[in-house]
Amino acid sequence: MPKLVRAAVLTNYLEVALRHGLDADRLLSQVGLSRPSLEDPENLIPVDAAVQLLEESAAAGGNPSFGLCLAESRQLAHLGAISLLLGHQPTLRDALQAMRHYRHLFNDTVAILLEETARMVIIRLEVVCEPPRPCRQSNELAIGALFRLCAALLGARWRPHSVHFSHQEPSDLQLHRRLFGCQLEFASEFNGIVCSGSDLNVINPHADPTMARLARRYLDSLAGSNRPSMLYEARKAIYLLLPMGRASIDQVAQTLGMHVRTLQRHLKAADTTFHELLNSVRRDLVIRYLETPGYPLGQIADMLGYSVPGSFTRWFNSQFGMSPAAWRDTSRTACKKAGADTCSGPDHATYRLPA
Template sequence: MSKLVRSASLTNYAEVARAAGIDPLALLADVGLSPACLHDPDLRIPSEAVRGLLEASAIAGGIDNFGLRMAETRQLSNLGAVALVAREEPTVRRVVRALVRHSRRLNESLFVKLDEAEGIAVIREELLLGQGGSRQATELLVGVTFRNLKFFLGPAWNPLRVCFAHPAPRDPSLHFRVFGYAVYFGQDFNGLVCTTRDMDAPNPMADPVMARYARQLLEDSSGSGRMSTVDSVRHILLVLLPSGQCSIDQVAQQLGVDRRTVHRRLLREGTTFTEVMNTIRREMSAHYIDDGTRPLSQVAELLGFSALSAFSRWYKQQFGEVAGRRRREVPRT
């Protein structure tokens, strides 16, 4: 039986292919994949077909770093519901363990393991695929993990080593630009070597209220396999809300479509972008107000409002009372 991977694994594939002078649709057809893979991140597609597509694209474009080029622009939110759970873990170690625990939701061919000893942490990542090379898929995988760790540890962070089992490329300059100069080829495994101090680092974005909510969303979506557009938009909004960059244009970009397509799909499911946004904000604001541990200015920021006054107007419009009064009425134990 074929092992499957989320079609989000092909995020930015078409852009990288065209930049290399390749026709992405022709190569998709060659490996038996539908163009829908480029627009719907939650399809389940054969891992082997994705591996073949990336290797064929590297050959067609005459570039041996095709997978790494795709990894360059990846974001944590490309992991879908798993990103929500990982983002709310209290330490980087817990983040990595969450990614390990849920890795097969993303890719059934993926083996990930975190080992720690004597101050060193090794994140090993292997793709359990059939015959044929997997250089491009492996570099995409390690590159995505590297970018996700930078999301939590900051742009100045670099691992002690970035390891690849395959030989060095003809020109490693992109690898050095992405990873720094501690990149080693011909190693015994693929993955990253860090310090346990990196793993100890706190995650300042962790939020216990959001963590419970995110875990419930992941559990709710686990039985159905592919998520609806409403659920996909909800998950992306939960990642984007604290940044304030949560417009329909930003959500459409994450889904790999234009805003009109998002509107059309949501209407087919009986709702609108504004309704989905307001539902999430109502649910989360109720949690935060009742929790009572965060000032209202911080609640406003976490819900994507540019100012407390904007949050206050929205809250009164939605609930018919001011947030401060509601907070005072909540019984404390």
């Protein structure tokens, strides 16, 4: 059964498509959607269709920041029922924790992890699709929406220290600078926002504990069977932890709030092992990294958990039948000859070239 997401994830899609001179009806039809399917924000649509729509719209309009255009006008209310709770959380920290707990109610493809140091906080974010597909636009949309959420709770003048993207820098940064107003980092090892640790503890003057309890009770009544599988949750945790060098079974289990043996039982029930799941995520991420010219092979090896480059090369050879350098060269050469912005990589899957 395909994963579903609220149609609200495509809020303002029609307006943005029109502004860029796109044939919205044709693009919607290509991914199995239509205007009526977007009219009700609570309508459930396939995640895969929404992700593909954003990528194809960006390509058709020649705008590598199409997803961010949708994020620019996002409001707290666009998150749906969970906004009733977030607006009454005492601090941004509490709001982010609530988002993680109830993410299955608005978009369970988004994985969020807080990494705290003495003074700074990294809010790591990843959009994880099944089956894997290019999701640059979805990641930019998610980061933009996260920024808008933080600003809604901390005040419009709030600015983070920096915003990070794992993809290559676009040629035009006007929208990024206008929306974020801070340092921008592309070809970064993660997608997300870096801000002051004190920002997470700023008191929300509009928080109402009574309203928060009522909202939480209401959200709990909606949970039902919508929660994603533990296999998918473990996969998302690996996406976040692997570039940090922390994607061990112990760390993944801790992130999911369970014992290692419990996680192992869930994986066994899904007829897989932690090693197989880790290897699957590595295969997904290595293609993304190789497509980004800003990543040298040594850095890619390190982000995939290989401290010795030779070990990374041997693993890649075993998975794709060639060295990572040869894969990168072959993919670029094939795409240049085709004169296209997408092409089939050496593993016969289709990948989008960086803008």
